[in-house]
Amino acid sequence: xxxxxxxxxxxxxxxxxxxxSNVINSPEVVSPETRERVLAAIERLGxxxxxxxRQMRTTRSQIIGLCIPPSGNGVSGVVLDQFLHSLTAxxxxxxxxxxxxxxxxxxAETRAYADLIASVGIDGFVLTNTHHDDLRTRWLLERELxxxxxxxxxxxEDTHPWVDVDGAAGTRLATDHLVRQGHRRIAFVxxxxxxxxxxxxxxxxxxxxxxxxxxxxPQAAVYDGVEGGRSAAARLLDAGGRGSxxxxxxxxxxxxxxEGGRSAxxxxxxxxxxxxxxAGPPTAFVCASDSLALGVTAELxxxxxxxxxxxxxxxxxxxxxxSVLGLxxxxxxxxxxxxxxxxxxxxxxxxxxxxxxxLFTPHLVLRTT
Amino acid sequence: xxxxxxxxxxxxxxxxxxxxSNVINSPEVVSPETRERVLAAIERLGxxxxxxxRQMRTTRSQIIGLCIPPSGNGVSGVVLDQFLHSLTAxxxxxxxxxxxxxxxxxxAETRAYADLIASVGIDGFVLTNTHHDDLRTRWLLERELxxxxxxxxxxxEDTHPWVDVDGAAGTRLATDHLVRQGHRRIAFVxxxxxxxxxxxxxxxxxxxxxxxxxxxxPQAAVYDGVEGGRSAAARLLDAGGRGSxxxxxxxxxxxxxxEGGRSAxxxxxxxxxxxxxxAGPPTAFVCASDSLALGVTAELxxxxxxxxxxxxxxxxxxxxxxSVLGLxxxxxxxxxxxxxxxxxxxxxxxxxxxxxxxLFTPHLVLRTT
Numbered sequence: 052x053x054x055x056x057x058x059x060x061x062x063x064x065x066x067x068x069x070x071x072s073n074v075i076n077s078p079e080v081v082s083p084e085t086r087e088r089v090l091a092a093i094e095r096l097g098x099x100x101x102x103x104x105r106q107m108r109t110t111r112s113q114i115i116g117l118c119i120p121p122s123g124n125g126v127s128g129v130v131l132d133q134f135l136h137s138l139t140a141x142x143x144x145x146x147x148x149x150x151x152x153x154x155x156x157x158x159a160e161t162r163a164y165a166d167l168i169a170s171v172g173i174d175g176f177v178l179t180n181t182h183h184d185d186l187r188t189r190w191l192l193e194r195e196l197x198x199x200x201x202x203x204x205x206x207x208e209d210t211h212p213w214v215d216v217d218g219a220a221g222t223r224l225a226t227d228h229l230v231r232q233g234h235r236r237i238a239f240v241x242x243x244x245x246x247x248x249x250x251x252x253x254x255x256x257x258x259x260x261x262x263x264x265x266x267x268x269p270q271a272a273v274y275d276g277v278e279g280g281r282s283a284a285a286r287l288l289d290a291g292g293r294g295s296x297x298x299x300x301x302x303x304x305x306x307x308x309x310e311g312g313r314s315a316x317x318x319x320x321x322x323x324x325x326x327x328x329x330a331g332p333p334t335a336f337v338c339a340s341d342s343l344a345l346g347v348t349a350e351l352x353x354x355x356x357x358x359x360x361x362x363x364x365x366x367x368x369x370x371x372x373x374s375v376l377g378l379x380x381x382x383x384x385x386x387x388x389x390x391x392x393x394x395x396x397x398x399x400x401x402x403x404x405x406x407x408x409x410l411f412t413p414h415l416v417l418r419t420t
Numbered sequence: 421x422x423x424x425x426x427x428x429x430x431x432x433x434x435x436x437x438x439x440x441s442n443v444i445n446s447p448e449v450v451s452p453e454t455r456e457r458v459l460a461a462i463e464r465l466g467x468x469x470x471x472x473x474r475q476m477r478t479t480r481s482q483i484i485g486l487c488i489p490p491s492g493n494g495v496s497g498v499v500l501d502q503f504l505h506s507l508t509a510x511x512x513x514x515x516x517x518x519x520x521x522x523x524x525x526x527x528a529e530t531r532a533y534a535d536l537i538a539s540v541g542i543d544g545f546v547l548t549n550t551h552h553d554d555l556r557t558r559w560l561l562e563r564e565l566x567x568x569x570x571x572x573x574x575x576x577e578d579t580h581p582w583v584d585v586d587g588a589a590g591t592r593l594a595t596d597h598l599v600r601q602g603h604r605r606i607a608f609v610x611x612x613x614x615x616x617x618x619x620x621x622x623x624x625x626x627x628x629x630x631x632x633x634x635x636x637x638p639q640a641a642v643y644d645g646v647e648g649g650r651s652a653a654a655r656l657l658d659a660g661g662r663g664s665x666x667x668x669x670x671x672x673x674x675x676x677x678x679e680g681g682r683s684a685x686x687x688x689x690x691x692x693x694x695x696x697x698x699a700g701p702p703t704a705f706v707c708a709s710d711s712l713a714l715g716v717t718a719e720l721x722x723x724x725x726x727x728x729x730x731x732x733x734x735x736x737x738x739x740x741x742x743s744v745l746g747l748x749x750x751x752x753x754x755x756x757x758x759x760x761x762x763x764x765x766x767x768x769x770x771x772x773x774x775x776x777x778x779l780f781t782p783h784l785v786l787r788t789t
Contacts, residue, residue, distance in 0.1 A: 113539075114519070114540075119501075119504060119505055119508060121505060131501055132488075132500055132501060135488060135504070135520065136488055136490055136522065139488060139520040139521060139522050140522045143521065143522060148519050148520070148521065148536075148540065149519065149520045150483070150517050150518065150519050150520075151504065151508040151517070151518045151519075151520065152508060152512065152517065153505065153508050153509045153512060167517075170482075171483075171517060277744050342744075345744050371741065372740065372741040372744060375646050375711075375714050375741060376745070
């Protein structure tokens with residue numbers, strides 16, 4: 052069904068995509084037997100290499116395109132900075148350049164790809180913020196255009212090369228640390244389900260609790276931002292009195308909590324018995340971002356709970372704001388990720404090896420919270 | 421002396437640089453009399469248009485180069501983000517692209533210019549972080565290459581187009597606000613002298629004090645960063661007891677201060693009489709950056725002085741960190757600056773008008789401090 056692709060030829064000839072590509076672009080590196088088999092499959096299926104892809108292979112502008120996301124997510128802004136700097140510096144080492152462009156959404160980004168290939172003859176792309184049903188990677192794969200993503204192909208097979216940071220390992224590190232510190236009620240403050248990296252970070256926390264025999268921990272899902280973190284903490288602290296349960300958006304917020312101190316006059320809700328021996332409000336918070344963690348610390352302080360002394364808070368991204376405020380955080384090796392993106396893309400462009408996937412491990416930066 | 425330049429021809433013919441450029445590139449837009457005069461001057465002086473410049477004029481890659489600074493200055497990182505996004509989006513509106521490159525210092529940046537012109541045929545450059553004795557602008561001017569700077573040509577004539585934000589107006593706004601709030605001892609925490617934008621911000625504060633009849637205020641000069649702000653505040657608070665004076669690096673720090681509360685056991689230094697009727701430690705701090713302001717608020721808190729209640733602190737740049745922490749700050753219209761840089765560069769590239777200079781006015785964002 053549909054137009055034959057590099058993939059269908061590879062399947063028909065029982066070789067890799069790269070081998071098919073080599074037969075087309077550098078036949079001298081392929082054994083005569085394999086070459087014959089691939090050429091036969093190409094003819095049988097009526098496969099024709101994509102024009103845009105061929106054009107990119109011949110012109111070689113040495114330019115790599117990167118779509119910069121709108122700078123909305125303030126506190127994490129510097130992460131993009133580090134990424135851009137390392138990306139540009141590494142590209143220069145390989146005599147490549149980074150060209151920026153903007154796009155309002157996935158579809159606009161694919162239109163920009165087409166435009167940049169036609170107008171600038173760009174060699175390939177680095178994509179950030181991969182997500183479920185990513186239109187962009189599908190578009191690029193269909194056209195067999197060279198690209199690497201910072202972010203895994205969430206919810207899909209490894210159909211393209213990617214570089215990512217193991218977010219689950221990061222929140223696992225944070226959770227294990229809190230367990231060692233003696234915390235038993237460790238909450239997770241994250242984003243609504245469906246975000247690849249958010250679910251990944253949640254999974255690391257859950258695995259840490261399970262490994263420590265702490266069962267399911269309390270959690271709250273909110274949109275990113277300081278206010279989100281604040282409301283999540285409020286909900287978790289208020290719900291704590293009725294025992295620890297996996298809360299979701301809107302699931303908590305009305306229950307009285309002795310420790311909370313603020314909600315004494317609120318309706319007590321449908322109290323149900325605590326499920327853990329040591330039920331009560333969380334004493335530690337693993338957060339999916341520094342923004343959320345900052346909101347949590349603000350809410351704690353407002354309730355007279357001192358972060359670092361009475362409760363522990365760990366953020367994610369190790370932003371300068373975290374450093375300034377003494378917020379413990381999970382640090383991603385952003386410069387390494389960017390450098391690896393360039394290296395992988397270069398490998399693809401030189402047709403030298405199978406595209407790879409690289410997962411970096413983050414580390415925990417402990418400060419005062 | 422030296423090779424004749426566009427400037428010397430312009431001077432000899434008593435016309436503008438642009439007119440000389442027009443005679444060379446678009447003679448039809450110049451009146452016959454002027455054209456004759458310019459051509460005579462060109463011949464007399466033996467002027468030959470620079471090859472690289474001519475090459476740029478003919479190839480037109482539609483690509484604008486931007487050197488990204490290393491992301492060291494953490495808290496302000498997002499300012500670069502906003503700048504890049506607006507720069508890229510505006511360039512796209514005019515069918516131009518932004519290409520990034522890196523350079524360790526001014527000289528490396530000029531080498532990168534030469535390389536980018538030769539390899540990519542780049543149309544022009546946007547420069548950031550202008551400073552005294554800027555090698556880069558001199559290099560570009562000598563070669564008559566199109567460029568615009570974000571930042572004034574500090575310590576030099578307006579020899580090139582630039583876009584900037586009126587830092588002095590920003591600190592003046594902050595100072596005037598503090599005066600209206602009733603503060604009399606308003607300190608400035610800035611960088612060592614010699615930084616164009618730093619001296620500019622200091623001047624706005626000084627002018628505000630002078631306008632309010634408050635004479636010379638206390639100040640401290642430190643390198644940027646939270647720790648710098650903290651040590652500056654410590655010095656200013658400790659020195660406050662001996663009267664208000666323009667402190668510089670190392671000028672204070674040992675004197676006893678009743679209000680400081682911390683240095684009571686330190687040697688009292690050479691006390692001298694207060695020069696202002698209302699001498700004492702500063703009650704308000706105008707800072708050259710948010711990082712410095714964050715350090716000041718941290719030092720105040722450590723001394724039991726509550727920012728916003730007992731003392732006022734105003735930062736500069738309106739970073740997300742400032743927003744998260746409730747820090748009042750001077751906000752620069754960064755997106756407007758970037759868009760104007762592209763517009764000016766485009767004007768130069770089209771040879772349509774005299775290069776211009778644009779100074780934007782910042783505004784004050786008041787929060788809790």
